[in-house]
Amino acid sequence: MSTMTPVSPSTPSPDELSRQLSGASISLRRRIANRTSSGLMVLAFLLAAVPLAVMGVQVFSQGLAVVTDVAWWTEPIPADVGRADLANNEQLNDLGFGTSGTEEEPNSSASDIVLGMQPAIVGTLLTVLGASAMAIPLGIMGAVYLNEYGKKNRLASFIRFMADVMTGVPSVIMGVFIYSIWVVNFGVDGKSAFAASLALACLMLPIIVRSTEEMLRLVPDHLREASSALGTRTWKTTLSVVLPAALPGITSGTLLAVARAAGETAPVVFTIGFVTQTNWSFTGQNTSLSAQIYSQFVNGGSLATQLAWGAAVTLVGIVLVLTLTARFITRHFSVT
Amino acid sequence: MSSETLDQVVPPATTFEALAAEQAEAPQPVERQVVFEVDGLSVHYGDHKAVRDVAMSVHRHEITAFIGPSGCGKTTVLRCFNRMNDLIPIARVEGKLSYHGVDLYDRRVNPVEVRRRIGMVFQKPNPFPKSIYDNVAYGPRIGGIKKRSELDEIVERALTQAALWDEVKDRLKKSALGISGGQQQRLCIARAVAVDPEVILMDEPCSALDPIATAKIEDLMTEMKTKYTIVIVTHNMQQAARVSDVTAFFSTEVNPDGDLRTGLLIETDSTATMFSNPSDERTENYITGRFG
Numbered sequence: 001m002s003t004m005t006p007v008s009p010s011t012p013s014p015d016e017l018s019r020q021l022s023g024a025s026i027s028l029r030r031r032i033a034n035r036t037s038s039g040l041m042v043l044a045f046l047l048a049a050v051p052l053a054v055m056g057v058q059v060f061s062q063g064l065a066v067v068t069d070v071a072w073w074t075e076p077i078p079a080d081v082g083r084a085d086l087a088n089n090e091q092l093n094d095l096g097f098g099t100s101g102t103e104e105e106p107n108s109s110a111s112d113i114v115l116g117m118q119p120a121i122v123g124t125l126l127t128v129l130g131a132s133a134m135a136i137p138l139g140i141m142g143a144v145y146l147n148e149y150g151k152k153n154r155l156a157s158f159i160r161f162m163a164d165v166m167t168g169v170p171s172v173i174m175g176v177f178i179y180s181i182w183v184v185n186f187g188v189d190g191k192s193a194f195a196a197s198l199a200l201a202c203l204m205l206p207i208i209v210r211s212t213e214e215m216l217r218l219v220p221d222h223l224r225e226a227s228s229a230l231g232t233r234t235w236k237t238t239l240s241v242v243l244p245a246a247l248p249g250i251t252s253g254t255l256l257a258v259a260r261a262a263g264e265t266a267p268v269v270f271t272i273g274f275v276t277q278t279n280w281s282f283t284g285q286n287t288s289l290s291a292q293i294y295s296q297f298v299n300g301g302s303l304a305t306q307l308a309w310g311a312a313v314t315l316v317g318i319v320l321v322l323t324l325t326a327r328f329i330t331r332h333f334s335v336t
Numbered sequence: 337m338s339s340e341t342l343d344q345v346v347p348p349a350t351t352f353e354a355l356a357a358e359q360a361e362a363p364q365p366v367e368r369q370v371v372f373e374v375d376g377l378s379v380h381y382g383d384h385k386a387v388r389d390v391a392m393s394v395h396r397h398e399i400t401a402f403i404g405p406s407g408c409g410k411t412t413v414l415r416c417f418n419r420m421n422d423l424i425p426i427a428r429v430e431g432k433l434s435y436h437g438v439d440l441y442d443r444r445v446n447p448v449e450v451r452r453r454i455g456m457v458f459q460k461p462n463p464f465p466k467s468i469y470d471n472v473a474y475g476p477r478i479g480g481i482k483k484r485s486e487l488d489e490i491v492e493r494a495l496t497q498a499a500l501w502d503e504v505k506d507r508l509k510k511s512a513l514g515i516s517g518g519q520q521q522r523l524c525i526a527r528a529v530a531v532d533p534e535v536i537l538m539d540e541p542c543s544a545l546d547p548i549a550t551a552k553i554e555d556l557m558t559e560m561k562t563k564y565t566i567v568i569v570t571h572n573m574q575q576a577a578r579v580s581d582v583t584a585f586f587s588t589e590v591n592p593d594g595d596l597r598t599g600l601l602i603e604t605d606s607t608a609t610m611f612s613n614p615s616d617e618r619t620e621n622y623i624t625g626r627f628g
Contacts, residue, residue, distance in 0.1 A: 226527075229455060229456035230451065231475070231531065236478060
């Protein structure tokens with residue numbers, strides 16, 4: 001049965017035409033291929049979504065209880081939770097309980113401990129703010145140079161290439177880099193929110209440069225020509241026509257870089273130090289949510305684990321808010 | 337420095353008004369004043385010679401039309417007049433193009449200053465994604481005018497000149513992208529007029545418009561030539577015949593050393609002569625539709 005009816009000058013009868021248009025003449029083989037491919041695509045989507053869903057459920061079920069307590073946002077991180085746990089366990093063991101006793105209700109000395117995470121929340125916000133203040137202006141200006149001035153000259157090609165390489169550098173290398181050039185030189189005092197900001201800024205910079213450049217490239221050239229034809233210098237054209245037109249895209253790309261930096265652990269662990277009291281300053285040791293997740297899991301023990309899960313939920317929440325903001329901005333102020 | 341060079345030869349707008357009044361009083365005939373003098377102009381894009389050996393002159397308060405088949409370099413030549421080709425990195429211009437006697441491609445000439453005096457309207461309407469008001473006020477603001485009342489006045493005058501004021505006066509704050517294509521093109525003309533240029537270059541300004549909008553813009557050009565000098569590129573021969581005083585016919589020749597074609601100027605003459613009794617056979621063939 002031929003399915004491809006050539007378009008002929010004589011139109012088929014209405015009945016025949018409606019049969020053809022309904023797709024009834026499509027061969028069985030093609031219909032099976034169609035069904036199979038559609039099914040495989042749905043399956044692939046489900047497989048991709050499962051880890052995400054499981055992760056979400058796990059993080060929120062473990063950590064939500066701690067986060068909903070106001071103390072979590074206002075109180076310092078309890079010191080020596082590991083030792084408190086340990087003491088608790090030893091006590092239980094002394095009393096002749098088995099190892100399963102660790103699952104029992106903690107005794108009074110441990111339940112007095114208030115689970116707070118304010119220092120890490122403040123530390124994360126500080127480092128991300130510091131990193132953004134350094135990387136966003138520099139990154140946008142770099143992208144403006146690449147797309148509006150350098151274009152294809154050697155320096156621009158070199159910078160573009162280096163930015164691409166930097167995007168691929170593992171984040172732990174940025175941490176070691178800032179550790180070796182900043183923290184080592186200043187000793188223990190070198191570890192600070194500022195040092196962590198430096199490491200995160202190194203991480204964000206190439207992402208911002210490349211994403212902003214892509215957005216600037218989307219601005220149609222006829223707008224630049226229209227502006228130039230009125231006797232406008234390139235810098236003025238960039239400020240008054242090109243950047244405003246690309247702003248929604250730049251904002252969302254930048255916020256994604258910020259969100260990525262907020263979640264980074266390795267560069268922060270090397271550079272931020274450790275505190276349990278809130279430190280609102282860029283100087284002096286500090287802590288962050290990602291550093292807390294890492295160190296509390298390493299500490300082990302039920303209280304430390306609770307702290308880690310709580311920090312995880314808080315971090316996911318912050319990143320989620322940033323991502324949603326980026327989406328909202330892109331959708332409502334799209335490039336014209 | 338470059339601006340000084342230009343200022344010496346170009347009368348500022350105020351004396352221009354006086355000059356116009358003087359000319360109106362003086363008995364005719366008024367001598368045709370040369371604005372652009374082109375001689376031996378060639379443009380290369382990389383290794384490719386796009387147009388060669390253009391020689392012509394453009395006179396004040398006249399509409400000069402460039403006609404010819406696609407790819408003959410009309411737009412390329414037009415873009416030389418306000419140095420827009422500078423924005424194309426691989427473009428290279430050779431030969432002489434003088435504006436009131438000043439070589440536009442002299443090293444001391446600043447293209448930004450050139451473009452303030454020689455405005456341009458593009459083929460596709462290209463308003464900025466801003467309000468109608470901000471589009472027209474863009475040029476004057478770049479020129480340093482900040483006073484609101486002054487800007488209001490300029491915007492109204494420019495929009496009136498572009499025959500758009502009555503249609504948009506109630507929605508000046510609305511986006512320029514929300515008006516029709518014909519209105520957008522007139523807005524672009526208003527935007528060019530707002531900086532009070534001496535010359536307006538138009539690159540197929542009506543090719544994206546319907547016949548009604550086209551007629552409006554043609555009427556507009558005829559009105560505008562009392563104040564400005566206009567050079568227009570058009571694919572529409574009837575349009576050239578209707579609006580222009582002088583017509584330049586461009587054509588192409590096949591390169592002996594490549595597949596790409598090179599454009600060249602066949603002849604320039606008054607529009608009446610060009611369309612009734614052209615001196616070159618190629619012009620006649622094109623105009624009568626026998627062009628290969």
